Amino acid sequence: MNETTASPAMTLTIAGSEATGGAGAQADLKTFQELGTFGIVALTCIVSFDPKDDWNHRFVPVEQQVIADQIEAIFADYSAQQLDTIKLGMMGSPETIETVASALRLRQTRQVVLDPVLICKGQEPGHALNTDNALKAQLLPLATFVTPNHFETEQLSGMSVRSVEDLQAAAEEIHRHSGAAVLAKGGVRLEGDDAVDVFVDSESTEILSAPKIGDHAVSGAGCSLAAAVAAELSKGAAPLEAARRAKEFVTAGIRQRVEGGTPFDALWQGGLRRS
Secondary structure (H helix, E strand, O other): OOOOOOOOOOEEEEEEEOOOOOOOOHHHHHHHHHHHOEEEEEEEEEEEOOOOOEEEOOOEOOOOOHHHHHHHHHHHOOOOOOOOOOEEEOOHHHHHHHHHHHHHHHHOOEEEOOOOOOOOOOHHHHHHHHHHHHHOOOOHHOEEEEEHHHHHHHHHOOOOOOOHHHHHHHHHHHHHHHOOEEEEEEEEEOOOOOOEEEEEOOOOOOEEEEEOOOOOOOOOOOHHHHHHHHHHHHHHOOOOHHHHHHHHHHHHHHHHOOOOOOOOOOOOHHHHOOO
């Protein structure tokens, strides 16, 4: 007679593929695995850095019906009770945002972690603006937790962020108009010796800081932070606890960064194993 153990927590990412493995759905799945959840992915687009064009993004959207089919298959396989935490990453177009938002509105997902990817390097400005507006209008209202970087925090709050105090005020504004928990990332963008993020929800505000590791942003840090939050929430953590754990996870991954031919390094999701 076979003995069975309890099934692991499940975490779904709806995001783009990033071919070098540093960011996107690849980073999400590695994060889920490292943190002990069963990772699932529905791809929204394929992104390939172009070494002949300053490493800009070559962007290919996945067809809308294919995106919808992936999500349908996933939710047909697993119940809402099993799969109650979703991480949203790069969408890439207003059409994809509409497809994903419509699919989520049909399901009763308890927790939606939104990594609000507002720009794609090399993307045409008008298209990027339309995508940004669609994300704010359709995905932000569905989110229960939002993880904007410095630029995204400014865009979502309508405020300039030059200090930790600014970052906190902007995070509070995003929480006020969205209702979601917010982990706003200052990272290396703010002056000082520490990489500072600010957590805000209806119950608490907390500044999370760790000594800066290098002077440049690391590919995959934002994806991995949001994925780590989602993984911890799916295991039952409270939002603040998930934020703290995600900060620890990303800091360790930056410390163990991977160098390649790009002008930016990539975070390694296995960093905690060597900390």
